[in-house]
Amino acid sequence: MSRLRLLVLGSAAGGGSPQWNCRCDVCALAWASDPRISPRTQSSIALTADGESFALINAAPEILAQIRANPPLHPQGGKRTSPIRAVLLTNGDVDHVAGLLSLREGQPFVLHATPQIHDVLGANGIFGVLNPEVVERRTLGFDVPVDLVPGLETTIFPVPGKPALYLESADMVIGGEGESTIGVEFRANGRRIVHVPGAARVSDGLRDRLDGADVILFDGTLWRDDEMIRAGVGQKTGRRMGHMPISGEDGSISALAGLRIGRRVFIHINNTNPVLVDGSPERREAEDAGWEIAHDGMEILV
Ligand code: MLT
Ligand code: MN
Numbered sequence: 283m284s285r286l287r288l289l290v291l292g293s294a295a296g297g298g299s300p301q302w303n304c305r306c307d308v309c310a311l312a313w314a315s316d317p318r319i320s321p322r323t324q325s326s327i328a329l330t331a332d333g334e335s336f337a338l339i340n341a342a343p344e345i346l347a348q349i350r351a352n353p354p355l356h357p358q359g360g361k362r363t364s365p366i367r368a369v370l371l372t373n374g375d376v377d378h379v380a381g382l383l384s385l386r387e388g389q390p391f392v393l394h395a396t397p398q399i400h401d402v403l404g405a406n407g408i409f410g411v412l413n414p415e416v417v418e419r420r421t422l423g424f425d426v427p428v429d430l431v432p433g434l435e436t437t438i439f440p441v442p443g444k445p446a447l448y449l450e451s452a453d454m455v456i457g458g459e460g461e462s463t464i465g466v467e468f469r470a471n472g473r474r475i476v477h478v479p480g481a482a483r484v485s486d487g488l489r490d491r492l493d494g495a496d497v498i499l500f501d502g503t504l505w506r507d508d509e510m511i512r513a514g515v516g517q518k519t520g521r522r523m524g525h526m527p528i529s530g531e532d533g534s535i536s537a538l539a540g541l542r543i544g545r546r547v548f549i550h551i552n553n554t555n556p557v558l559v560d561g562s563p564e565r566r567e568a569e570d571a572g573w574e575i576a577h578d579g580m581e582i583l584v
């Protein structure tokens with residue numbers, strides 16, 4: 283029986299690392315090609331349960347480079363073909379949807395999302411390049427398992443979050459649970475992986491969902507809530523962006539301590555986050571707490 287295989291295509295948050303216009307301390311190391319930090323593209327993973335058909339979770343702006351860098355995703359066995367048979371979106375953020383525009387060219391796959399995220403795409407004519415006669419748009423319901431690709435049982439669930447930056451409104455709720463931000467649970471061969479690339483907080487329901495997983499991939503956007511302000515690159519806190527910090531009493535390391543989880547991996551990591559730097563005090567603190575830091579090209583087999 284083949285194993286559940288997960289490829290990290292992109293491990294950075296919106297902007298990637300280094301970000302095109304940033305010279306924060308962490309980006310400056312990356313621009314200098316310092317060996318302590320490797321460049322990262324924006325958040326996306328691929329999974330297969332049969333070794334042949336892959337589902338992408340999110341479509342990052344760098345999707346073409348990500349496919350080229352991952353031979354299992356190359357077309358094989360025909361003139362117009364792809365092992366990518368499904369794409370699922372966890373929110374409507376640019377880092378998660380812009381890559382859809384590069385998946386045109388008449389290749390059939392199924393695009394899965396909540397009704398709200400399908401509406402966001404539907405309201406934006408440019409996504410019409412994915413001809414609905416070729417790319418089927420399928421609506422997912424919470425807690426209704428579907429096989430995204432053969433053998434990959436997939437269940438979505440709401441996660442505390444917020445609408446995408448370009449859809450923010452004066453009356454939006456940050457940290458609400460709805461269709462705008464979701465997590466994804468994968469089951470195959472008796473194993474379970476839970477993927478939550480964005481979370482504003484850990485609700486009781488989310489804790490229960492993560493407990494007992496073989497692997498979790500979790501929102502690693504910021505080390506501390508005021509990181510972007512302290513780095514001198516912005517005015518927003520992490521919480522305002524819908525991302526809880528990793529560190530501190532109200533951070534994710536603390537919120538998920540004590541759960542029975544096989545491997546804990548931070549993903550969707552912002553370019554300002556010092557955890558990106560090998561050997562930094564923050565990296566050591568995360569590792570000492572049992573966490574791994576995702577990098578592009580990371581492969582997880584369970
Ligand atoms: C986020 O995760 O907060 C967004 O990707 C921000 C953005 O759109 O750059
Ligand atoms: Mn994002």
Ligand code: ZN
Pocket residue numbers: 300301304305306307308309310553554
């Ligand atoms: Zn930066």
